[in-house]
Amino acid sequence: MNSLNRVILFGATSAIAEQTARQLVAQGASLYCVGRNRDKLMALIDDLKVRASDHQQIDGDVADLTDSDQHARLIDAGERALGGIDGALIAHGTLPNQQACQADVTQTRQEIETNALSVISLLTLLANRLEQQQYGVIAVISSVAGERGRQSNYVYGAAKGMVTLFLQGLRNRLAKSNVDVVTIKPGFVDTPMTAELDKGGPLWAKPEQIAKGIIKAMQKGKGEVYLPWFWWGIMLIIKHIPEAIFKRMSL
């Protein structure tokens, strides 16, 4: 079991990360929260401070995570504020406008920058640090969308797919260093990211549910988890549809 007593959250203001933060605080954790928007981040930190006991440290900083020059500084600051790192969760992301990406590759590049390259930059630094200390857990929120490219969403899918593959290799590398690498693959979650979508139906989960699954997976040092679990079955089917048929489907 991994301890989650001192955790850094990247993209802490995401709805899923915020719920994760609240649950971690209830379990006694100290947190360092990185978010892009100052008002949102301050609202989050104030809330967590009210929930935390006097013995817990709640701190954070503002940064646009596509600016990878900041990454080393942020990790240092987090480590200093917390007095060490037991775990890190990388949660930031954007849901691209697929049409806009099709029309303009700069848009596509931007999305891959946010959803994949900035994550890989953080992972590179975090991995080296935890490898050295020989303990800890790194989790990233990837997506079921990274399992197979679909016409409606393949820029996002490709970026998340890159992250998932990168994490597989990293997990493999860090296994001997006692560091766990966890890939979180949520299905549909009711958050601001999906505000435009119609949220009826049984496939939609609440961020607090996903948060609970993230914490459990990080504590247990799981490899890849689908959240909620039933997406495992759905993705099994989707991955096994022969390409000849899949290409004609409107997904």
Next chain:
Amino acid sequence: MTAPRSWNRLPRVAPDAVHALTQRYAGVPDGLPRPLLAHGNGRSYGDVCLTEQGTLLLTRGLDRFIEFDPQQGILRCEAGVTLAELLALVVPQGWFLPSTPGTRLATVGGAVANDVHGKNHHAVGSFGHHVRALELWRSDGSIIACRPEDDNGWFSATIGGLGLTGLIRWVELQLMPIQNPWMWVESQRFANLDEFWALNRRAEARWPYTVAWIDCLAKGKAQGRGILLAGQHAAAQAELPAFKEGGKRIPVDPPFSLVNGLSLRAFNTLYYRQPVKPQGALTHYVPYFYPLDAIQGWNRIYGRRGFYQYQCVIPPREAEAATAALLDTIARRGEGSFLAVLKTFGNKPSLGMLSFPRPGTTLALDFPDRGDKTLRLLEELDAIVREAGGTLYPGKDARMPASLFQAGYPQWEAFSAYVDPGFSSRFWQRVTP
């Protein structure tokens, strides 16, 4: 998206758009169809939280705490925090809501906008009396900080202001210290209304919390029989009992109301016959204050058509006669609810221009919607209330005539000046010209 409803599931109206707020700083996006209306957790029984045009702003995403001073018991939080979430934070630290309605699933913003009351109204007033400050967002983008000591009217318009003065973004409350999460509760049976008045008078002088459940179907000499619960927060205990929350739920919509003459009579009689504890007992605060919350979706027992709640207040001088007349009418029709609630309000003047609580006796009951038949009964009750100079609770109303509202809320015209021109509700459109 299915349109949000209120707790009694009627009226069934859908707005043009629904927008979920998640950040208190962010304001409300331009371009949403207007008028706007905040919708908390839909625990009102009627249309104060609904609109047929424009946009409902869901506030449950504004659920952050902002500041808590555990020495002074002062809490500032966003308006979409539920009372349950608030209590989970403060009860273990020795604080409690000085005024709470019978559900902890209401939001703080909703509690302000209806200036809700609890079983201790006679001792502490209503929710608004414990608000130290709040922040209002207006549809022109301006922000108004409101405090009770201000004399510009914004505070008294917004307390009990039915969401019409704008969006409440945060609220600062003064909490009340407690020793532990338990209550000391004495229950006593009374055989009729006369006994209730005598018992209630004694109980109010002695206890901070009093409320009575009455059998609304009993007639003649037994009219108004029921059980009075008197309570106070428990003293320090060497050892506290264990308490574990369990919950039941009504999982489906029965196609018709399960509340009918037969089940109603059986339930009311059984409830009246339950063992009472005049010597007192420790009861955890959750089942004491929020018995109905334990059955998730209890509002479904009235079937798909939903139900009306009827809550009136009658001034002290007319209270005894009018209460008897109301119960007569209800029993004669064989209509009524599992539990009718009877309580007297204290004399502390409410702070809101449209606050419901005022000196007198308040009676609340549910009626399954049986169409015209039900509406006719409610009109008969209206006549008694009007005659006695009483009024109805907007937070629990889906049908009162405009004339009854205007008579009961004489400040409604002065209040209109504070209504945000970009906000409205179905209720407001119904009761004003």
